[in-house]
Amino acid sequence: MQPIQSEPNLDESFGRNLALNERRKWLREQSLKQQFDASVEQKIATFQHAIQEKADDAIATHLVDCIERLKEPFQSLIKDFYYNEHSSKELAEKYEKSDGAVRLMLWRSRNSLASCLKHKQAI
Secondary structure (H helix, E strand, C coil), rough: CCCCCCCHHHHHHHHHHHHHHHHHHHHHHHHHHHHHHHHHHHHHHHHHHHHHHHHHHHHHHHHHHHHHHHCCCHHHHHHHHHHHHCCCCHHHHHHHHHHHHHHHHHHHHHHHHHHHHHCCCCC
16 A cells, blocks of 8 residues: 655745745845945945045145245245255255254144145135
8 A cells, every 4th residue: 555645735835935925025126235235335425525535626726835935935845844854954044044943833834734724725
């Protein structure tokens, strides 16, 4: 005598397939959401970078303008120290001042530049 094979339970098969389909649907939605989020984040980053570049250009333009408005020897001192990368000791010899006096002049120059940039609302 052969064992009786039971008919497959249609309710179990239906439930399992329904659960698998729901899982696949959820995974597709998550994948699309991640792709959308990544795309949006990339666009935001590009936009922020463009804004920052424009802001940096504006600040640089204002900074150059403020440096040009400095009186001598402060203007030359700033250019020599920052653009030409001379040390304060080298500048002290050039301007025939002490190293401390040159550093004080640099400090005053930076304060004048900061005031000028604040006045221009660049910082």
